[in-house]
Amino acid sequence: MNSYSIALLPGDGIGPEVMREAEKVLAVIQRKFDLNLTLNQFDVGGAAIDKHGHALPEDTLKGCEQADAILFGSIGGPKWDSLPLDQRPERAALLKLRSHFDLFSNLRPAKIYPGLEALSPLRADIAASGFDVMVVRELTSGIYFGQPKGMAGEGEEEYAFDTMRYSRREIRRIAKIAFEAARLRGKKVTSVDKANVLVCSRLWREITEEVAKDYADVELEHIYIDNATMQLLRYPNQFDVMLCSNLFGDIISDECAMITGSMGLLPSASINAEGFGMYEPAGGSAPDIAGKGIANPIAQILSAAMLLRYSLGENSAAEAIEKAVQQALNDGYVTAELLSAERKNEAKTTAQVGDYIA
Amino acid sequence: MNSYSIALLPGDGIGPEVMREAEKVLAVIQRKFDLNLTLNQFDVGGAAIDKHGHALPEDTLKGCEQADAILFGSIGGPKWDSLPLDQRPERAALLKLRSHFDLFSNLRPAKIYPGLEALSPLRADIAASGFDVMVVRELTSGIYFGQPKGMAGEGEEEYAFDTMRYSRREIRRIAKIAFEAARLRGKKVTSVDKANVLVCSRLWREITEEVAKDYADVELEHIYIDNATMQLLRYPNQFDVMLCSNLFGDIISDECAMITGSMGLLPSASINAEGFGMYEPAGGSAPDIAGKGIANPIAQILSAAMLLRYSLGENSAAEAIEKAVQQALNDGYVTAELLSAERKNEAKTTAQVGDYIA
Ligand SMILES: CC(C)[C@H](C(=O)O)[C@@H](O)C(=O)O
Ligand SMILES: CC(C)[C@H](C(=O)O)[C@@H](O)C(=O)O
Numbered sequence: 001m002n003s004y005s006i007a008l009l010p011g012d013g014i015g016p017e018v019m020r021e022a023e024k025v026l027a028v029i030q031r032k033f034d035l036n037l038t039l040n041q042f043d044v045g046g047a048a049i050d051k052h053g054h055a056l057p058e059d060t061l062k063g064c065e066q067a068d069a070i071l072f073g074s075i076g077g078p079k080w081d082s083l084p085l086d087q088r089p090e091r092a093a094l095l096k097l098r099s100h101f102d103l104f105s106n107l108r109p110a111k112i113y114p115g116l117e118a119l120s121p122l123r124a125d126i127a128a129s130g131f132d133v134m135v136v137r138e139l140t141s142g143i144y145f146g147q148p149k150g151m152a153g154e155g156e157e158e159y160a161f162d163t164m165r166y167s168r169r170e171i172r173r174i175a176k177i178a179f180e181a182a183r184l185r186g187k188k189v190t191s192v193d194k195a196n197v198l199v200c201s202r203l204w205r206e207i208t209e210e211v212a213k214d215y216a217d218v219e220l221e222h223i224y225i226d227n228a229t230m231q232l233l234r235y236p237n238q239f240d241v242m243l244c245s246n247l248f249g250d251i252i253s254d255e256c257a258m259i260t261g262s263m264g265l266l267p268s269a270s271i272n273a274e275g276f277g278m279y280e281p282a283g284g285s286a287p288d289i290a291g292k293g294i295a296n297p298i299a300q301i302l303s304a305a306m307l308l309r310y311s312l313g314e315n316s317a318a319e320a321i322e323k324a325v326q327q328a329l330n331d332g333y334v335t336a337e338l339l340s341a342e343r344k345n346e347a348k349t350t351a352q353v354g355d356y357i358a
Numbered sequence: 359m360n361s362y363s364i365a366l367l368p369g370d371g372i373g374p375e376v377m378r379e380a381e382k383v384l385a386v387i388q389r390k391f392d393l394n395l396t397l398n399q400f401d402v403g404g405a406a407i408d409k410h411g412h413a414l415p416e417d418t419l420k421g422c423e424q425a426d427a428i429l430f431g432s433i434g435g436p437k438w439d440s441l442p443l444d445q446r447p448e449r450a451a452l453l454k455l456r457s458h459f460d461l462f463s464n465l466r467p468a469k470i471y472p473g474l475e476a477l478s479p480l481r482a483d484i485a486a487s488g489f490d491v492m493v494v495r496e497l498t499s500g501i502y503f504g505q506p507k508g509m510a511g512e513g514e515e516e517y518a519f520d521t522m523r524y525s526r527r528e529i530r531r532i533a534k535i536a537f538e539a540a541r542l543r544g545k546k547v548t549s550v551d552k553a554n555v556l557v558c559s560r561l562w563r564e565i566t567e568e569v570a571k572d573y574a575d576v577e578l579e580h581i582y583i584d585n586a587t588m589q590l591l592r593y594p595n596q597f598d599v600m601l602c603s604n605l606f607g608d609i610i611s612d613e614c615a616m617i618t619g620s621m622g623l624l625p626s627a628s629i630n631a632e633g634f635g636m637y638e639p640a641g642g643s644a645p646d647i648a649g650k651g652i653a654n655p656i657a658q659i660l661s662a663a664m665l666l667r668y669s670l671g672e673n674s675a676a677e678a679i680e681k682a683v684q685q686a687l688n689d690g691y692v693t694a695e696l697l698s699a700e701r702k703n704e705a706k707t708t709a710q711v712g713d714y715i716a
Contacts, residue, residue: 159525167517230616258588
């Protein structure tokens, strides 16, 4: 019997309620696939600030270090928005976890599910042409972490500064991930940059072209970030894997998520070189709907599936979850935001969807 | 009789052919409004590299300095893409002109024209809800120009770096432009930033809030760039003026342009503190359709209208052009890309549209 320990970090907003549904599903998986899963829960984000005065308490970090993988909910909310930048949930917990575990490889799949085209905000004919993208985002470098970062000068000339920074090594390792991913998919990598303005992007282009030489079966294309934002709206089906630096990946992956129109279905993975990873829904903490039992738990449940696949190597368990989710979608056994106006009365609660999938 | 001199910089791709149509229109304006317009043409971009070895020859810069405003076409193309970053048309000419004349205020209006909703790549019900935005983009600072910028280190640890940088003064002056613009429009400013990650964005937020105090009649909202990219797709009509830093404005303004589905209609203005400005279409040089007589000249013509309004203060002349353009649109006297598939055979050429408007 394979034994694993998973750190659960539900966090804020809808985090705790969707995490509960993922736990249900993992409990079933454990029995069905004869796994021994130890799930340990820890405080993180605003909830941890309120309880311990810090968004990422020492205990939580230790718990994550001892685990085989992290299942993360979501963090943040208006309540903690006015804290100094370094203490806010996003920087103090999320970015800290990413850098502490060197989770440089962020995988954000986004697709329009067959049958759910009408949810896409794109024109019917464009949505019907299909959309199935894997955004591969670099997650531990770039302008998020580059030093120096701060303030200098005086009076009206006082200025803020941030540094965007990428080494050959950092670009190479994420580019490889993108090409590997493309090999298992549509065999095309579109690298997003701003090479007409940024030195970082010039190096990005140079290295992706070097890496491409080892993947003769995969096509490489470069696109400027501004143009990518446009092309995604008009010809979304031209893309397969989109390789992005940290900031550009933040923007592109959210645009892709919105294009699907079903953010509540999208999981994500953040993985390091050893396969250790943190898995979380693409959407945010959605404080406006928290506690109402209407949040879609599927993204959290699919994040658990990604965890099983990428960090634990339990592929059949991952597939079983994905199949069960597909079944719930086919059966229309879903939360309200996935239903058309006429069918809203058939909406299921967060717990009902979780039970059904479990 | 008011006398003005305008520097015409047609540039590359479709630049020269659409510029010709703007010249026709200006010739008529000159007679009708009793203006004395001196139009001097100069080489710029790839065309100037080919002829003079430099994307912004000394003569061109001098010509611009002596003019009251610049009417710019578009520059760049695959032919010059492999030049070193500093010699490429974009950096050597476009960014150079922006910084040389301190054209910090970039106005990029984008709207779905009534009757042209079907061109928008957004879902019919969303496009029908309306979209009319003015992107106010800071154009001479931020990561485009911040120093230092370069390469350091060795081997695989060699790294590229760019600096994002904003002073209080730089943020304040562009924020004021946004609030002034909002006053003449929908009285709402949405400031786009990434304040949960960037120090520059924190300062950006602080200053926009300070500036907002002088504009009690204008509402101020902050939004993260990733969320803005999403909201634009789902609820585009919530925005009026979008205030952005240089890089974020590049991305947001292109997304807005694509949302209209009629990029060939969108002008832009880049203005300095003295009202001197450079006016250009929002679209690029479109080398694929250059020379075929099918490019839409309207964005170039509306750029001339913006020039008359913002740099020359000739408001009635500007309005006359805008009215004539609206007439051409109403009459369906337009280039192919604005027509539905069944009506493509009614398409007019670049020159025909120019003549009609003139
Ligand atoms: C919360 C924020 C810091 C974060 C990011 O920008 O990376 C989020 O937007 C994301 O994409 O995971
Ligand atoms: C060509 C490029 C340098 C430029 C920019 O990024 O500013 C263009 O995209 C624009 O928006 O005017």
